[in-house]
Structure formats: structure tokens, C-alpha cells
Amino acid sequence: MLKIKNLHAKIEDKPILNGINLTVNAGEVHAIMGPNGSGKSTLAAALAGREEFQVTEGTVEFFGKNLLDLAPEERAREGLFLAFQYPVEIPGVSTINFMKTALNQVRTHRGEAPLDAVAFLKLMKEKMKLVEIEQSLLNRSLNEGFSGGEKKRNEIFQMAMLEPKLAILDETDSGLDIDALRIVANGVNTLRSKSNATIVVTHYQRLLEYIVPDFVHVLYQGRIVKSGTKDLALELEEKGYDWIKAGLATA
């Protein structure tokens, strides 16, 4: 599904990613962990197409297409979804109107007929249950005045509506209490299938107790320095990131 080869990216003149290699197949869950400033969120943003990050070297293939050639909206239409660490507040645009526009543009791209108001509402009600979100919240301006938990649930709600092939969750656990974390994780797990994949970007092991990964990668100084199974996450939790840094220094 996703093949990242030797990816380098910089912001302004500062290199942040220094040769990422990662392959994600359908049905897999990958966790990307690492200390602050290691490049985790940059990787997520570069994959989603944020323009401040300039890719200087390397390739990213998504279902055989060159992902780096595509505009952010084209990536989304091809099935990529980024759940934002800090979802943006947009006054005057309701989640419902926004989602209807987005879903119908994505559907048109897939060659499906746009949903009418009735069909859209039906789908929306179904997906709302998944993340225990109230319709009153979705009638309001997008994320404006939402609590941290509401914003993250709204991200997963949008993900459920758009049914992406690859979902990237950027620090979705940050700012969540344990109940919200459970709801969000439950939503993500329900959406998992053999035909889609998830990349979970996180600083802590906590989220991985709920969303169990098949692979764990440690990002440090813009490179994946260690990969393993979910046991690696537990080891990190116990020993901290200094253990990785020390290992690199002596190597």
C-alpha cells in the first residue's frame, strides 16, 4: 500500500527527516514512536501534503502512485487520512456541511454518486455512534470551542465517514483522558479491516494498549533507528528513549 524510500524533508532550511524507509501493507497497524522533535509529526504532515515541508530526496508510493506529486486533496481522495494532533477551529463552517462537501468530492473521485441529504444523514448517524458524538456538536462551527476530547472524537468521526485506506493518527492520544482515549481507540479498532492500514504516531505507549500494533518503529533524528513488535513499545516504556539514544551512541 505505502512504500516510503529514503525520504528526506526540511522545513525552511532545517532538515527534519533524514532518510525514512517504511513499508505498510493492507491489514497492518504500525506505531511510530520517538522522543520530542524526532520528526514523527513531520512525517505525518509530509505524507498528508503539508506545503511547509519540502521533500528534498526520496520517494513515497501509495498504491503504485507517486504520492509526492499529489495535492493534499488528491491524497485524501486516493484514501489517505490524517487525524490531526491539533485539529483546526474553523468558525462559520459546520462539521456537517464540511463533511458533506468532503465526502461528496471524495465519492465523485471514486466514481460513486454523491449522497443526497437523506442518505448522508443516515450514514452520519451510524458513524456518530461509533465515536459517541452528539449531532448538536456537529451542527456547530468546526472544532470551535470543542474540548480536547471532542476534537479528537471529531477527527475519528471524519475518518469513519471518509473510510480511508490508510489512516495516520498523529498524537491522537495527546490531551485525552482515559475515557476519551477508550472511545477514540474503540472507533479506530472498529474501522480496522484487512483492506486498510493504520499508522499510529505517538509519544507514549499508553495508546498502544488500546490500538495494538503489528509493528513498532522508533524515530530518532529523522530516521527509523529501531523496529520491532509491540514488545518494543513496552521496552521503551520501561527504559525510556535514552536507552535508544545510548545504544546509538555506542554503536
Place this chain on the structure above:
Amino acid sequence: METVTDKKNLLASLQEAFVQRGLHEHVRRRKAMELLSGKGLPTIKSEEYRFTPVTRALEGKVNLSQLHSVSQVTGTIELIPELPCNRIVFVNGVHAPEASSILDMNLSVTLKESEESSADHDPFDLLNQAFAAQVVHLQIGENVALQHPVAFVYYFDSPSFVFANPRWKFTTGPGCKLAVLEYTIARTEGYFNNKRSHIEVGENTDLSFVMIQQGGKEEILVNNARVDLAKSSQVSCYTCTLEGRMIRNNLTLVLNGEGIDAHLHGAYLVSGNNLVDNHTVVDHRKPNSHSNELYKGVMSDQAKAVFNGKIFVRPDAQKTNAFQSNRNILLSDTSTIHTKPQLEIWADDVKCSHGCTTGQLDEEALFYLRSRGIEKDAARGMLLTAFASETLEGMKDETLRSFILDQILKKLHPTNPS
């Protein structure tokens, strides 16, 4: 014979035409012309017009000796077909009773030759006073709730440049409820609409005043609009500027009583080489009233916009609450906004605040929408429409609101048909 005004000599040409048309024989017109001659037409050195060269835009254009042959309406005068209105139609600036129609029987319409002027008037107001064919005076009595909005329609149709001076006055009794609407139908490109209106709002009356400005690419408009409010009245003004070469709004609200609730909302979407200038005055003369002003603009290309918001709180007007906000988005490096709040407060127990912001489109928000599959232009359109449409909040007439919203969307995102 045709005398097109010479450059630099607009006032002299106006004075000449004034006499030629025999208007000087009327004492009030003559007085207005004398006041105007004393003041002169504004230049860019005049403080109130320093960003908005209306006089220069008119020089060489105004054809004064020719009275317009067209006085009939031949096209549609409807802007919003699903909104039936009482209609007062001006054809090339002159009231056209045969094109007008009244649906509410308790609305009276009379014509007056002129009305009294005062020395502190805007020069274009004086010009209107001198040249207006008549004053259309509308009245409603006590406790009248008009079923239909009263629409003032400025209809232009002429083979040559039109110099129009429509003038109307609306007086309401106490306890009324009404909506007043203004729009333009232009079947000619070049015209100067030098409009003057005055609404006297009775006690406990609820007025909604909506000005839709979409008069075509070559429109030059000076809109002198004054609203006088009596105690416990409520007013919401909406000035929605969608198109026009040069538009100057002088909107003045005089709060002449206690317990008044006044809202002024404006949206201006300016593109190309066009200029939109909103000068507003909110004059608190009595205690315990509230005013709230929100103007928002989106400028692109080489467009210019001006906002000048004066709030006066007179010595008597204790316990006044007055708020003002002007927010702007510049979409290009070559677009400009001049914004100036001007608060003059003589009372000591008041709450007043003002603020203005100017920025660009929020790139974070744009990326967020695009990351969900929404095409870039559509995402921009959504964000800008959301920004501008905040000014329509509280507009009670849903048909009117959705019409204006649709016009805003079309202007800000021309490729989206919905």
C-alpha cells in the same frame, strides 16, 4: 447640444446645469447649491474623502445637459422572485410610479418637491438636494407591522452615462415592524447613483434595513443613508457590497432616545480595481442604549477598501454600550484596506470598545479542509464565505439571507454552482 463636463471643472458644470434646468428658482435647491458651492466637491485633500476620489471619477464622465430619454421600465425589476415586496422604483434616479407597486395597504406614498437641508451635510447630499427630482415620502402609522418588505429599486437604462439623484424618506409611527430593502438593476454600464435616504423610526419600532449593492462593474455610488431612532426602537442594518466600480456609503444612525438597540453589519467583497468605502456614524445622544457594529471585508487583486467608524457618545448618553469591530482579509499583495475607528466620548459611565484586524486566509484551516478531500478553490470559498457570512447572522428574513449568502458564495467561489 451636449456639454460633457470638463476635467477639473465639475462643480462649474454642475452650477451651469443647475441654472439651465431652472432648478435655481426653487429656494431650498438654491440654498443647497449655495452650500455646496461654498464647500466645494471633495478632493483627495478632503479628510472625509481622502481615499475615495469620487469627484475625480466623475470628471469628464457626467453628462449634465442631457436629461434621460428612458423613463420606462422594460426589463425585470425583480431581484429575488420568491420575495414579494412593496416596490418603489426609480428609473435613472427619478421616481417611476407606474413601475412601483404597493402590497401593504397601510403604507402611504406621497411626493414632495424638496426637504430642508442643513449645513453639516455631506457635499453629495447637498448635490442630491439640489438636483433630486422630488422626495418620495413613505409613511406608516401606529402599530403597523408590514407584511412585505419595502424595496427601493434603482433601475438604470440609458444609452449614455446617467447622473441620478434618487431621494426618499420613510417615517414610521410607534410600535411598528418593517423591513426595508435596496437594490439596483442596471441595464447600462455607466452611471453615478447619488442616493440619499432618511428613515425616521418611531418609538418601540423594529426596523431591518438591508442594502444589497451589486450594481454592475461601472457603477459609481454615493449612498447617504441616515436613520433616526426614537426610544426603545430596534434597528439592524446590513450593507452587503458585492460589486461596483466605486462605492461610498455614509451610514449614519442617530440614537435619539433611551433603550435603543442598534446593529450595523457590513460585508464588502472587493475585487479588480474597485473601491468600497464605508463611513459609519453611530451617534448616542441619550442614555441606556446599545449599539453593535461588525464590518467584514475580503479584498483581492488591486482592490481597495476603506472603513471609518465613528461613534459619538454625547454628554447625556450615560450607560451607553457601544461596540465596533472591523475585520479584513487581503487575498493579494496589491489589495489595500484603510481602517480607522474614531470614538468620541463625552460621557463618563459608558462601555465602548473597538477593534480591527487585517490578515490573510488562514493557511492551517485551508490545509485542514483540503486534507479531507476538498478541492483548493472550494476550500478557499468555504472559508471566505464563512468569514463574510458572519455579518448576516441575525437577519430574520430567511429568503433574503439565503439569497445574499448565495451571492457571497458566487462572488467568493465563482466555480461552485451551489
